[in-house]
Amino acid sequence: MALLTRQLLNRGRCPIPNDNKKIWGIGGFRENLYINVERREKEDHRKLILPLTQWKQQVMQTCSATCENDQIGIFVAAGDDIEPLLPFLSVIPLLALDFPVFDDGRSYSKAVQLRTCHFYLGELRAVGDILIDQVSNMIRCGFDTLEVTHSLTQVRLAAHSGEFFTGFYQSGAKLVRSGQRRVWYTFG
Amino acid sequence: MYRYDEFDKAFVAARVAEFSDQVKRRLAGELTEDEFRPLRLRNGVYLQLHAYMLRVAIPYGTLSSRQMRKLAHIARCYDRGYGHFTTRQNIQFNWPRLVDIPEILSELADVEMHAIQTSGNCIRNITSDHFAGVAADEITDPRPYAEILRQWSSLHPEFSYLPRKFKFAIIGAQTDRAAIQLHDIGLRLNRNAVGELGFSFYIGGGQGRTPMVAKLLHEFIPVENLLHYATAIVRIYNLYGRRDNKYKARIKILVHETGFGQLREDIDVEFAALKRSERYDLTLLQADIEAINAYFCTPDLENHPNGRDTLVSLRLKDQAFDCWVDKNVTRHKHPDYAIVTISLKAIGGIPGNATAAQMDIVADLAERYSYNELRVSYHQNLVLPYVALQDLYAVYNVLVASSLASANIGQISDIIACPGLDYCSLANARSISIAQQISTRFSRPGYQEKIGEIQLNISGCINACGHHHAGHIGILGVEKKGTELYQLTLGGSAGNRCSIGEITGHGFAADEIVDAVETIIHTYLSLRIDHGEPFIDAYRRIGMMPFRQALYGTADKTAAE
Numbered sequence: 001m002a003l004l005t006r007q008l009l010n011r012g013r014c015p016i017p018n019d020n021k022k023i024w025g026i027g028g029f030r031e032n033l034y035i036n037v038e039r040r041e042k043e044d045h046r047k048l049i050l051p052l053t054q055w056k057q058q059v060m061q062t063c064s065a066t067c068e069n070d071q072i073g074i075f076v077a078a079g080d081d082i083e084p085l086l087p088f089l090s091v092i093p094l095l096a097l098d099f100p101v102f103d104d105g106r107s108y109s110k111a112v113q114l115r116t117c118h119f120y121l122g123e124l125r126a127v128g129d130i131l132i133d134q135v136s137n138m139i140r141c142g143f144d145t146l147e148v149t150h151s152l153t154q155v156r157l158a159a160h161s162g163e164f165f166t167g168f169y170q171s172g173a174k175l176v177r178s179g180q181r182r183v184w185y186t187f188g
Numbered sequence: 189m190y191r192y193d194e195f196d197k198a199f200v201a202a203r204v205a206e207f208s209d210q211v212k213r214r215l216a217g218e219l220t221e222d223e224f225r226p227l228r229l230r231n232g233v234y235l236q237l238h239a240y241m242l243r244v245a246i247p248y249g250t251l252s253s254r255q256m257r258k259l260a261h262i263a264r265c266y267d268r269g270y271g272h273f274t275t276r277q278n279i280q281f282n283w284p285r286l287v288d289i290p291e292i293l294s295e296l297a298d299v300e301m302h303a304i305q306t307s308g309n310c311i312r313n314i315t316s317d318h319f320a321g322v323a324a325d326e327i328t329d330p331r332p333y334a335e336i337l338r339q340w341s342s343l344h345p346e347f348s349y350l351p352r353k354f355k356f357a358i359i360g361a362q363t364d365r366a367a368i369q370l371h372d373i374g375l376r377l378n379r380n381a382v383g384e385l386g387f388s389f390y391i392g393g394g395q396g397r398t399p400m401v402a403k404l405l406h407e408f409i410p411v412e413n414l415l416h417y418a419t420a421i422v423r424i425y426n427l428y429g430r431r432d433n434k435y436k437a438r439i440k441i442l443v444h445e446t447g448f449g450q451l452r453e454d455i456d457v458e459f460a461a462l463k464r465s466e467r468y469d470l471t472l473l474q475a476d477i478e479a480i481n482a483y484f485c486t487p488d489l490e491n492h493p494n495g496r497d498t499l500v501s502l503r504l505k506d507q508a509f510d511c512w513v514d515k516n517v518t519r520h521k522h523p524d525y526a527i528v529t530i531s532l533k534a535i536g537g538i539p540g541n542a543t544a545a546q547m548d549i550v551a552d553l554a555e556r557y558s559y560n561e562l563r564v565s566y567h568q569n570l571v572l573p574y575v576a577l578q579d580l581y582a583v584y585n586v587l588v589a590s591s592l593a594s595a596n597i598g599q600i601s602d603i604i605a606c607p608g609l610d611y612c613s614l615a616n617a618r619s620i621s622i623a624q625q626i627s628t629r630f631s632r633p634g635y636q637e638k639i640g641e642i643q644l645n646i647s648g649c650i651n652a653c654g655h656h657h658a659g660h661i662g663i664l665g666v667e668k669k670g671t672e673l674y675q676l677t678l679g680g681s682a683g684n685r686c687s688i689g690e691i692t693g694h695g696f697a698a699d700e701i702v703d704a705v706e707t708i709i710h711t712y713l714s715l716r717i718d719h720g721e722p723f724i725d726a727y728r729r730i731g732m733m734p735f736r737q738a739l740y741g742t743a744d745k746t747a748a749e
Binding site for chain 2: 102103104105106108109110111112113115116117119131133134136137138140141152169
């Protein structure tokens with residue numbers, strides 16, 4: 001693990017470290033169990049998030065996703081294809097899908113594909129430019145957690161009752177009126 | 189027409205509350221204009237040349253008398269007494285104050301209307317045939333499917349941040365009256381060999397600076413797979429559509445750059461995966477369709493078998509009425525009824541504009557003579573879909589008294605035009621004044637009739653909101669060295685034989701363009717086989733050369749430029 005980390009420190013891009021980042025999910029803010037690869041040397045008690053390109057190289061080198069990979073989450077840039085991940089989804093604990101700007105919607109589709117077509121059961125995390133007005137869409141697309149930097153969004157989420165989903169048409173996507181049933185429950 | 193159920197009402201109310209909060213945050217300075225922009229656009233609020241503009245959806249162009257009266261009320265109380273009906277079955281109010289918009293939306297919600305997704309990079313208002321449900325040539329009414337698509341696409345969690353706007357149009361008739369091949373997705377209901385209902389999917393049509401006619405992606409998708417296939421297309425577009433250049437971000441460019449065959453393969457792979465997925469079952473069940481159908485109150489039309497005789501004798505007595513019936517009245521699927529198109533193209537008027545008083549009068553007419561129902565056409569006219577033949581004369585007389593009886597549907601003065609530089613912050617040139625001059629020029633008695641069926645469209649800039657590419661004669665306003673110039677195109681068409689117009693040559697100044705149009709008309713009149721050959725047929729037969737020769741004194745394209 002340590003060797004791998006050192007190798008990775010010298011490569012590629014990961015999200016910019018930011019001390020103001022907070023992890024939020026339904027139920028409120030929570031501890032971040034992961035650390036981006038750049039910061040690994042300073043704080044190595046936490047699990048690691050690798051960019052997809054580096055993870056791919058590693059898999060190619062070892063010809064498998066080794067058992068230690070259940071400690072490694074993967075950062076998937078908005079333009080990355082999720083195809084290489086598909087055979088390994090059962091051992092990947094976390095996928096961090098990027099929103100480089102708030103109106104880049106590619107990661108919504110990837111989240112839905114991962115949940116509904118590829119049955120990904122690990123943690124789906126939204127990272128990047130996240131504002132309060134996207135939170136509902138993200139949860140409805142199957143994200144578990146959001147990495148929030150925007151301070152006003154943090155304030156609004158902190159003040160939030162957790163009940164801002166008042167009803168949407170896509171519940172079950174079968175035009176079945178869901179009453180109180182929340183749409184993301186259909187993702188299992 | 190469709191009535192909201194409890195869920196629809198709660199949904200719209202929640203959205204009004206959400207946007208009211210966003211407006212409050214903007215006015216308090218908590219949101220920057222950049223952050224507010226996508227939120228207001230999602231609710232139909234644009235920042236225009238002089239003020240905010242609110243665009244309200246009229247889903248698939250159907251509205252009730254009560255809804256029309258509410259639009260009149262909004263025009264009167266929050267605007268300057270009028271509204272502008274657009275080419276996508278919306279209405280625009282040009283002068284609302286931002287602070288009033290939450291209240292306007294709340295008033296609209298009272299009559300089951302909204303402005304959700306009338307702008308922004310999302311799936312826009314689903315448009316349809318303005319004669320849906322009443323046309324004699326219809327296979328089936330497309331509006332229940334339009335409503336299903338409206339619900340499916342409203343605040344869709346996956347498709348709210350697409351690379352660019354995305355437009356659906358759907359028809360259920362032989363004749364395409366909704367320009368489906370000029371949409372990102374065009375749908376035509378049809379039946380297969382064993383009589384099952386399904387959809388032909390057209391993809392990648394659009395106007396703007398890169399006009400393209402949509403291609404047939406799939407001949408027959410069964411009704412139960414409507415949402416699977418629509419989701420597959422929009423998902424592939426969301427994932428792979430360009431986001432680096434807004435002028436290359438529409439799906440037509442993805443079709444062009446990926447290659448039609450490859451893109452179809454990609455869509456088919458996604459379609460297959462969606463059909464397999466048990467966790468995201470998009471299968472449209474017959475029970476779901478029937479549930480939606482039940483909320484459409486299609487009127488039970490009474491028989492009035494004597495109406496035809498009454499109509500014949502009135503037409504003989506009143507020549508102006510006869511002319512109006514000839515131009516503005518269309519055959520209904522019920523033999524005792526007719527479809528009335530009310531022209532919003534008064535000679536010298538502003539195409540698509542209606543005053544609050546006119547909206548009220550049309551609402552009254554619909555209430556009294558058309559089972560409370562109205563339609564808005566993409567040609568920017570209004571339609572009374574259920575008028576008994578015996579009532580036509582009464583309707584006509586009210587319209588005459590309200591300056592709404594222009595007998596010019598399908599004529600040269602039935603101009604499609606965008607608001608242009610008079611309102612729009614994108615425009616390079618004025619559209620309205622050119623439309624006014626053209627309709628005035630051709631208004632002398634007998635002249636329009638002599639010219640016959642023709643579509644003339646005007647856009648004030650390359651974004652083509654006035655559909656100039658699809659006009660038999662198209663006029664595009666451009667700006668060159670600080671002056672307004674008008675470029676002419678010929679041979680565009682939006683219907684079953686959809687085509688993009690060809691540019692004649694160099695543009696004309698504002699004081700030359702009407703003469704240039706008249707030159708084209710004179711050329712056509714002198715070259716057509718007879719009165720029965722419409723402009724577009726003549727153009728397709730003889731081509732551009734004689735027109736170019738008449739306009740520029742040369743048939744050579746390069747010399748004309």
